[in-house]
Amino acid sequence: MLSLDLNTVAILVIALVLGSALAFIGVLIQWSLRKARPSQAEPSLPEARAALVQRSEEALYQEALEGTLAPEQAAPPISERPTSLDEVPAPAEVEEREPAPKAPVRIGIGLRKTRENFLARIRAAITGSKKTEELYEGLEEALIAADVGVEASLKIVEAVRIRLGNDSRPEVVRDALKAEIARILEAATRAPADSGDAPLVIMMVGVNGVGKTTTVAKLAARLKAERGGVIVAAADTFRAAAIEQLQVWCDRAGVDMVKQSQGSDPAAVAFDAVKAAVARNARSVVIDTAGRLQTKVNLMEELKKIARVAGRELPGAPHETWLVLDANTGQNALSQAKIFGDTVPLTGVVLAKLDSTAKGGVVIAIADRLKVPVRFVGLGEEIDDLREFDAREFVDALFEGGQGEGDNASGSYAA
Ligand SMILES: Nc1nc2c(ncn2[C@@H]2O[C@H](COP(=O)(O)OP(=O)(O)OP(=O)(O)O)[C@@H](O)[C@H]2O)c(=O)[nH]1
Numbered sequence: 509m510l511s512l513d514l515n516t517v518a519i520l521v522i523a524l525v526l527g528s529a530l531a532f533i534g535v536l537i538q539w540s541l542r543k544a545r546p547s548q549a550e551p552s553l554p555e556a557r558a559a560l561v562q563r564s565e566e567a568l569y570q571e572a573l574e575g576t577l578a579p580e581q582a583a584p585p586i587s588e589r590p591t592s593l594d595e596v597p598a599p600a601e602v603e604e605r606e607p608a609p610k611a612p613v614r615i616g617i618g619l620r621k622t623r624e625n626f627l628a629r630i631r632a633a634i635t636g637s638k639k640t641e642e643l644y645e646g647l648e649e650a651l652i653a654a655d656v657g658v659e660a661s662l663k664i665v666e667a668v669r670i671r672l673g674n675d676s677r678p679e680v681v682r683d684a685l686k687a688e689i690a691r692i693l694e695a696a697t698r699a700p701a702d703s704g705d706a707p708l709v710i711m712m713v714g715v716n717g718v719g720k721t722t723t724v725a726k727l728a729a730r731l732k733a734e735r736g737g738v739i740v741a742a743a744d745t746f747r748a749a750a751i752e753q754l755q756v757w758c759d760r761a762g763v764d765m766v767k768q769s770q771g772s773d774p775a776a777v778a779f780d781a782v783k784a785a786v787a788r789n790a791r792s793v794v795i796d797t798a799g800r801l802q803t804k805v806n807l808m809e810e811l812k813k814i815a816r817v818a819g820r821e822l823p824g825a826p827h828e829t830w831l832v833l834d835a836n837t838g839q840n841a842l843s844q845a846k847i848f849g850d851t852v853p854l855t856g857v858v859l860a861k862l863d864s865t866a867k868g869g870v871v872i873a874i875a876d877r878l879k880v881p882v883r884f885v886g887l888g889e890e891i892d893d894l895r896e897f898d899a900r901e902f903v904d905a906l907f908e909g910g911q912g913e914g915d916n917a918s919g920s921y922a923a
């Protein structure tokens with residue numbers, strides 16, 4: 509009985525040991541499998557954190573949209589932000605590549621619609637008038653219709669009249685007109701600001717949809733090629749997807765971008781970007797801002813704040829404040845420029861979408877009325893489609909094909 513009991517106990521002990529060993533092996537296998545696929549079992553810590561951040565950003569943006577976001581919630585006060593540079597990601601490693609050879613964008617091509625509109629009207633005025641008085645009246649009407657603006661048009665024609673007296677030969681009138689327009693454009697020209705050893709800070713402002721973000725990207729690519737390191741500030745924290753849109757452009761241009769979450773204070777973004785640029789010895793900062801109607805006083809005040817806060821980090825910044833205008837707007841561009849200029853001192857204008865309009869004559873009105881230089885013109889939607897404005901080149905392109913009697917297919921003044 510006792511020996512039987514002993515045998516049974518022995519068998520039981522062996523079974524127990526074997527069972528435990530098997531269970532242990534099972535646990536071991538499970539553990540090693542989990543280790544091999546951690547992300548499938550549960551999210552890693554960084555993933556969980558990113559999901560949390562995204563959720564809170566969406567909530568913030570929703571609140572901003574609904575107008576329930578208290579201003580102090582949007583971003584910490586600037587005074588509490590000096591350490592935020594640590595959070596600015598280090599510059600991405602950008603592979604240096606030889607740019608693909610590409611023909612420089614010609615202003616003549618971008619000006620095609622404006623030129624056709626302008627020249628057709630000028631030709632009709634010059635060739636259709638029998639008397640000198642009629643000629644000058646016709647010229648005034650032609651210039652006004654070509655979006656040169658009433659005051660600028662009257663002024664130009666008066667100057668031509670004084671210069672020519674009774675000489676109404678088409679090619680002479682054409683040359684005098686060209687010279688007068690060039691004179692107005694050149695008078696508004698000014699050298700760009702010099703920021704010395706500090707980064708040059710350029711702030712881009714304008715109403716909604718005029719082409720600010722595209723211009724920021726085009727300009728950043730150009731500044732990078734010409735001057736070295738560029739930091740772009742994603743200070744449009746208002747419009748949905750504005751930061752993502754700019755990020756795509758910055759990747760394309762191979763430049764770094766400083767951002768915060770949507771709904772945050774755009775001035776804080778500008779502050780961070782300028783600070784990062786100084787710390788990293790970047791040569792230029794380009795600040796993209798949200799589109800705003802010139803009639804919204806609080807939004808215009810926000811622009812002042814962005815400029816003020818950028819200047820707090822780097823005295824003198826922003827060195828340049830450029831108003832981006834949609835060339836299609838025609839004369840309305842003047843009122844935009846006036847009100848923006850009353851809010852922040854404008855040092856230049858970028859005329860975007862010149863390629864898609866016949867209203868490019870507004871360049872002359874801007875130069876004449878506002879005495880603000882046109883810095884660049886946008887001639888398309890690609891990153892290279894930005895052309896530095898040159899008064900002579902613009903006027904030559906405007907009158908291209910209108911060579912008086914030698915002109916054929918498109919008609920001549922002497923026809
Ligand atoms: N043809 C042409 N299109 C342009 C040019 N510049 C910008 N665009 C187009 O204009 C549209 C608006 O451009 P954005 O750069 O987003 O304009 P924005 O001023 O930043 O707009 P908001 O941020 O909404 O105020 C886009 O479809 C651009 O591709 C240009 O020079 N020529």
Ligand SMILES: [Mg+2]
Nearest residue numbers: 720721744750
């Ligand atoms: Mg934009």
